[in-house]
Amino acid sequence: MAAPATSSGARPDAPATRRTGRSSLPYLLLLGAAVAVLLALGYPLVRQVVLAFQDYGLEQQFGAPAEFVGLANFTEVLSDPYTWAVFVRSIVFCLVTAAVTIVVGVFFAVVMMRMSTWARLLLQTVLLLVWSIPIVSSLTVWQLLFDTRFGVVNWTLERLVPWWPHDYNWLGQAAGMLTIASLIIIWMSVPLVAFMAYSGLSQVPAEVHEAAEIDGAGVWARFFRVTVPVVAPVLLLIGLLQIIWDLRVFTQIKILQDAGAPLDETDVLGTYIFRLGIGQGEFGMASATAMIVLLLTVAVTLPYVHQLFRNDKELSG
Numbered sequence: 001m002a003a004p005a006t007s008s009g010a011r012p013d014a015p016a017t018r019r020t021g022r023s024s025l026p027y028l029l030l031l032g033a034a035v036a037v038l039l040a041l042g043y044p045l046v047r048q049v050v051l052a053f054q055d056y057g058l059e060q061q062f063g064a065p066a067e068f069v070g071l072a073n074f075t076e077v078l079s080d081p082y083t084w085a086v087f088v089r090s091i092v093f094c095l096v097t098a099a100v101t102i103v104v105g106v107f108f109a110v111v112m113m114r115m116s117t118w119a120r121l122l123l124q125t126v127l128l129l130v131w132s133i134p135i136v137s138s139l140t141v142w143q144l145l146f147d148t149r150f151g152v153v154n155w156t157l158e159r160l161v162p163w164w165p166h167d168y169n170w171l172g173q174a175a176g177m178l179t180i181a182s183l184i185i186i187w188m189s190v191p192l193v194a195f196m197a198y199s200g201l202s203q204v205p206a207e208v209h210e211a212a213e214i215d216g217a218g219v220w221a222r223f224f225r226v227t228v229p230v231v232a233p234v235l236l237l238i239g240l241l242q243i244i245w246d247l248r249v250f251t252q253i254k255i256l257q258d259a260g261a262p263l264d265e266t267d268v269l270g271t272y273i274f275r276l277g278i279g280q281g282e283f284g285m286a287s288a289t290a291m292i293v294l295l296l297t298v299a300v301t302l303p304y305v306h307q308l309f310r311n312d313k314e315l316s317g
Contacts, residue, residue, distance in 0.1 A: 051287035058281040066284075073288035082264075083272075083289070089178075090268040094246040097182045101242055104186065105193025106235070110223075112198050124195075131191035139255050142184050146170040171256060174265035181252045181266075189245070193238055200234030201227065233307075240304045244297055250274065269293050 052073055054066040077083050108127070112120045146153050148169045157164045170176035204227055212222045228235070250270030257263055257271065267275070269289070277286030 048287045048290055051284055052291045054284050056283040056287075060283075061281075069284070073284045074292070077285055077288050077292070086267050086269060086272045090247060093178060093182065093268060094243055094249075097185050097246045097249075098239065098242040100182070101186045101189045101193055101246075102235070102239055105190045105238070106197045108190065108194035109197035109201055112194070113201050127191035127194055131188065133188075135188070135251050136255070138188065139184065139252065142180060143171075143256075143259060146176075146180055148172075171259055171261045174262060177256050177261035177266050181249075181256055184252050185246060185249060189242065193242065196234060196238050197231070200231035204230045236304060236307070240301060243300055247297065247300075248293070 051066075053068060053070060054060075055069045055072075056066045060066045108123070112123060115123065145151055148154065148167050148171075151170075153170075154164075154168055157168070158166060168176070170180055208226055208230070212226045217225065248270055249268060253266065253268050253271050254274065257266055263271075263275070273286050273289050273293070276282045276289060
């Protein structure tokens with residue numbers, strides 16, 4: 001009788017061991033991912049924070065010791081009127097571009113909801129191709145479209161608008177150059193916004209629309225009072241991501257600047273930081289500006305993070 005008792009007492013330990021092994025596996029996987037993230041993002045972030053409090057220039061790149069200057073870089077950056085002009089220009093450019101992108105993207109998503117299957121697949125394929133085009137290639141095409149002498153845009157406007165100036169130089173002034181940059185960003189961002197909005201709209205139950213239609217709600221009333229509240233979390237996420245992306249825009253502005261646009265009148269935060277660091281060798285000031293942009297980005301994301309935590313508490317409660 002002793003042997004069966006021993007074996008029966010040993011059996012419960014085996015499943016417990018297996019359960020312990022299974023429960024530790026997710027933590028091991030998370031540990032590997034956390035280490036990879038820290039190696040890829042942690043060191044650059046720490047290095048940027050350190051540089052923001054140092055006088056780090058070209059001499060320090062060749063081995064000279066960096067001097068700790070405290071908040072001097074932040075004070076110098078924030079006391080420069082040009083920095084505030086760049087901040088205002090970047091925020092206005094970001095908000096306008098993001099707003100137009102979201103409106104156009106949601107419009108395409110609504111259109112896809114009402115299309116037949118083959119038409120929707122065709123439109124989705126076109127949007128996917130637009131989104132997959134490399135930035136440099138698309139910028140080359142856009143520059144040709146807005147060329148001063150041979151561009152299709154000038155040729156069309158000169159024939160449709162009587163007062164349009166001959167051989168208008170889009171890149172020669174800030175308004176024209178920023179308009180081109182905004183159009184390029186909108187054109188490249190609309191596909192992703194449209195796909196995200198379409199995935200949210202497809203989750204709205206058809207019964208809800210039918211009930212609203214029976215109650216006498218029109219098309220616009222159903223959209224703003226039924227559809228928008230249901231997909232509000234998706235639209236909030238789209239808007240947040242678009243604002244962050246447009247606030248950190250660099251490539252489109254830099255290439256258009258290199259094509260002949262005025263630098264001082266078209267700088268945004270990305271190109272301004274690049275000019276401070278790589279162009280002028282003021283890596284400490286560039287890092288301080290980048291830290292300010294990081295804090296601004298965190299401030300933009302806090303409302304969404306707060307909303308996520310509140311929703312999680314409501315679901316768990």
